[in-house]
Amino acid sequence: MTSITREECVALDAADPLAALRDEFFLPEGVIYLDGNSLGALPRSTPDRVADMIEREWGRDLIRSWNEAGWWDKPRTLGAKVAPLIGAGPDEVVVGDGTSTNLFKVVVAALRMSERNVVLGERGNFPTDLYITEGAATLTGAVHRRVDPDSAELSAALAEEDVAVLTLSHVDYRSGTLRNMPAITRLAHEHGALVVWDLCHSAGAVPMDLSDSDVDFAVGCTYKYLNGGPGAPAFLYAARRHHAAAQQPLSGWHGHARPFDFSSEYEPAAGVSRFLSGSQPIVADAALESGLDVWAKADMEQVRSKSLHMTDMFLAAAAEIDIETITPTEHARRGSQVALIAPEEGAGYPIVQALIARGVIGDFRDPDVMRFGFTPLYLRYVDVFDAARALVKVVTTDEWRQERFAQRAQVT
Numbered sequence: 236m237t238s239i240t241r242e243e244c245v246a247l248d249a250a251d252p253l254a255a256l257r258d259e260f261f262l263p264e265g266v267i268y269l270d271g272n273s274l275g276a277l278p279r280s281t282p283d284r285v286a287d288m289i290e291r292e293w294g295r296d297l298i299r300s301w302n303e304a305g306w307w308d309k310p311r312t313l314g315a316k317v318a319p320l321i322g323a324g325p326d327e328v329v330v331g332d333g334t335s336t337n338l339f340k341v342v343v344a345a346l347r348m349s350e351r352n353v354v355l356g357e358r359g360n361f362p363t364d365l366y367i368t369e370g371a372a373t374l375t376g377a378v379h380r381r382v383d384p385d386s387a388e389l390s391a392a393l394a395e396e397d398v399a400v401l402t403l404s405h406v407d408y409r410s411g412t413l414r415n416m417p418a419i420t421r422l423a424h425e426h427g428a429l430v431v432w433d434l435c436h437s438a439g440a441v442p443m444d445l446s447d448s449d450v451d452f453a454v455g456c457t458y459k460y461l462n463g464g465p466g467a468p469a470f471l472y473a474a475r476r477h478h479a480a481a482q483q484p485l486s487g488w489h490g491h492a493r494p495f496d497f498s499s500e501y502e503p504a505a506g507v508s509r510f511l512s513g514s515q516p517i518v519a520d521a522a523l524e525s526g527l528d529v530w531a532k533a534d535m536e537q538v539r540s541k542s543l544h545m546t547d548m549f550l551a552a553a554a555e556i557d558i559e560t561i562t563p564t565e566h567a568r569r570g571s572q573v574a575l576i577a578p579e580e581g582a583g584y585p586i587v588q589a590l591i592a593r594g595v596i597g598d599f600r601d602p603d604v605m606r607f608g609f610t611p612l613y614l615r616y617v618d619v620f621d622a623a624r625a626l627v628k629v630v631t632t633d634e635w636r637q638e639r640f641a642q643r644a645q646v647t
């Protein structure tokens with residue numbers, strides 16, 4: 236950290252155009268939160284919003300709220316609030332169910348749209364993406380193959396195999412590697428494949444334009460950078476051009492063209508609503524909506540430039556004490572997190588625990604990766620400075636070797 240002083244960080248915070256947004260969040264005293272890539276912080280407006288939903292909309296207005304409070308349309312109104320963050324049209328996104336479920340819906344829908352039967356995934360993807368893709372392939376009689384998308388394997392597989400669908404994470408959950416969405420989507424299309432992007436670690440972390448990139452389908456969760464709350468419903472994007480042809484497998488009544496006809500025959504809704512299945516968690520929708528309303532005040536380009544500055548600072552601090560990283564140093568290939576390799580085998584988990592004991596919350600992912608997420612809406616440059624200093628201290632003084640930091644919890 237020779238390159239920047241704490242005073243310089245204070246000055247950066249004073250000049251930060253996003254600084255006021257920090258006040259929109261509840262942040263506990265004495266904590267520097269570097270895990271907003273796993274569970275976003277609580278917006279200050281959320282408790283009142285949820286209480287109002289429960290007491291007034293549910294308690295007083297009861298079933299009338301399906302119409303009067305707009306419960307029925309929540310998947311669409313929330314989808315329209317996610318849309319500008321991912322460069323989609325407001326009629327191309329719905330919110331509902333979870334990322335795993337939505338991934339299943341779009342992978343099966345995409346497979347059904349193709350004559351081919353190979354679904355290409357990435358070897359190191361988040362496990363649920365692999366399991367779900369595998370399950371969708373088995374069900375439809377397709378074959379699931381896996382490649383390393385950051386190597387020549389990807390273009391080779393697209394050229395050699397009859398790939399129906401390519402499924403990739405936009406930002407790798409472990410390393411924080413950002414993939415070139417427009418280029419990879421174009422390449423897949425040139426080879427006749429449809430593309431499904433998982434935006435879990437990129438929505439609210441990096442600017443993107445699904446429309447310009449000609450993306451076919453995408454899914455993503457809202458409890459990470461979008462601050463929707465634990466287990467908040469996920470979003471699903473389907474390009475307008477596919478709405479008429481796409482048939483998703485979980486064809487429930489909320490996806491019906493006229494649900495209140497209570498017809499015995501399924502007829503999919505005309506637009507992106509056909510991707511809905513059943514009733515949605517309206518209480519959780521209220522929490523998510525208040526998170527998205529904070530996002531409506533943020534400029535994504537400002538978020539990106541602050542995020543890169545912060546991850547640059549943290550990477551520089553790690554480099555000073557010779558801690559290796561698997562996060563790309565090039566800005567164009569970096570998301571909004573830094574992943575460090577433990578300086579010796581088995582040190583990753585206790586180092587993260589020692590940092591947590593000092594109030595710096597990151598997390599740990601096998602094998603021996605220490606993950607630190609940077610969320611410019613509520614992090615200050617001084618926080619990054621102090622967190623980096625804590626990391627240097629924990630590692631250089633061997634503080635992490637204390638017995639108490641070795642105990643593994645269920646969630647790491």
Ligand SMILES: *Cc1c(COP(=O)(O)O)cnc(C)c1O
Nearest residue numbers: 333334335361404408433435456
């Ligand atoms: C967080 C995350 C998920 C989570 O899926 P859920 O269905 O919400 O549990 C899926 N995929 C990726 C890439 C993620 O980062």
